[in-house]
Amino acid sequence: xxxxxxxxxxxxxxxxxxxxxxxxxxxxxxxxxxxxxxxxxxxxxxxxxxxxxxxxxxxxxxxxxxxxxxxxxxxxxxxxxxxxxxxxxxxxxxxxxxxxxxxxxxxxxxxxxxxxxxxxxxxxxxxxxxxxxxxxxxxxxxxxxxxxxxxxxxxxxxxxxxxxxxxxxxxxxxxxxxxxxxxxxxxxxxxxxxxxxxxxxxxxxxxxxxxxxxxxxxxxxxxxxxxxxxxxxx
Amino acid sequence: xxxxxxxxxxxxxxxxxxxxxxxxxxxxxxxxxxxxxxxxxxxxxxxxx
Numbered sequence: 001x002x003x004x005x006x007x008x009x010x011x012x013x014x015x016x017x018x019x020x021x022x023x024x025x026x027x028x029x030x031x032x033x034x035x036x037x038x039x040x041x042x043x044x045x046x047x048x049x050x051x052x053x054x055x056x057x058x059x060x061x062x063x064x065x066x067x068x069x070x071x072x073x074x075x076x077x078x079x080x081x082x083x084x085x086x087x088x089x090x091x092x093x094x095x096x097x098x099x100x101x102x103x104x105x106x107x108x109x110x111x112x113x114x115x116x117x118x119x120x121x122x123x124x125x126x127x128x129x130x131x132x133x134x135x136x137x138x139x140x141x142x143x144x145x146x147x148x149x150x151x152x153x154x155x156x157x158x159x160x161x162x163x164x165x166x167x168x169x170x171x172x173x174x175x176x177x178x179x180x181x182x183x184x185x186x187x188x189x190x191x192x193x194x195x196x197x198x199x200x201x202x203x204x205x206x207x208x209x210x211x212x213x214x215x216x217x218x219x220x221x222x223x224x225x226x227x228x229x230x231x232x233x234x
Numbered sequence: 235x236x237x238x239x240x241x242x243x244x245x246x247x248x249x250x251x252x253x254x255x256x257x258x259x260x261x262x263x264x265x266x267x268x269x270x271x272x273x274x275x276x277x278x279x280x281x282x283x
Contacts, residue, residue: 035238035239036246037242037245037246040245040250043253095256096253096256099252107242204257208257208260208261211261214268215264215267215271221275222271222274225278226278229278
């Protein structure tokens, strides 16, 4: 039954992805100023939104781990698995943001990169979570999960700074399209296409997030069994 | 199509292709890890130390 539900969800996600692609390429009109290059927004913006959401999940998991580690070890391990899954899948989406953004910038601005507040804070966010993953991969010992949780919380502090950066500072990056005050906004057909792509990438992200979580839980159970067996040999 | 439109098209295709390459590459890596983990679990249950 569980497998069937996962299968149905995966098929629905693929249909959504195809529909989102169709909306982005064939339904949304060309932008009057930017032409076709504007269509990158349909992958760039949803990837950023999903990355932010997953870093928030990582934050919740990190807080959960620190809260439960002393009295509820199983909850703590589950929280830690969510923290790791959120950070890793968040990095994947953030990588997409950092590649599609410069591709757009090269055509729209004539440059691949500039050290403005939005771009720099996004790169810092990516670097913090890459360090988180390196810590998890290469550090050993009982303190590793605690250190990772603290770093996960620290990294999440950058998310609101990235989000607000083009409101707080003058940036090369475009001003906010939604909620950016007078003159901001989007053609309804484009908004519609963006909405479908947001939904599709969110569904895709949740699918791989849950898969990553389950892999980590399997790994935790394996490590616990190995540790118990090693203790039994003593 | 003028030169500008051709370049715009190529950059858009590149952005979409890179996005899919990253996402599908990650999914494939996750699938391999899942399989390796399952095998390791089965082995450790079958042959306890």
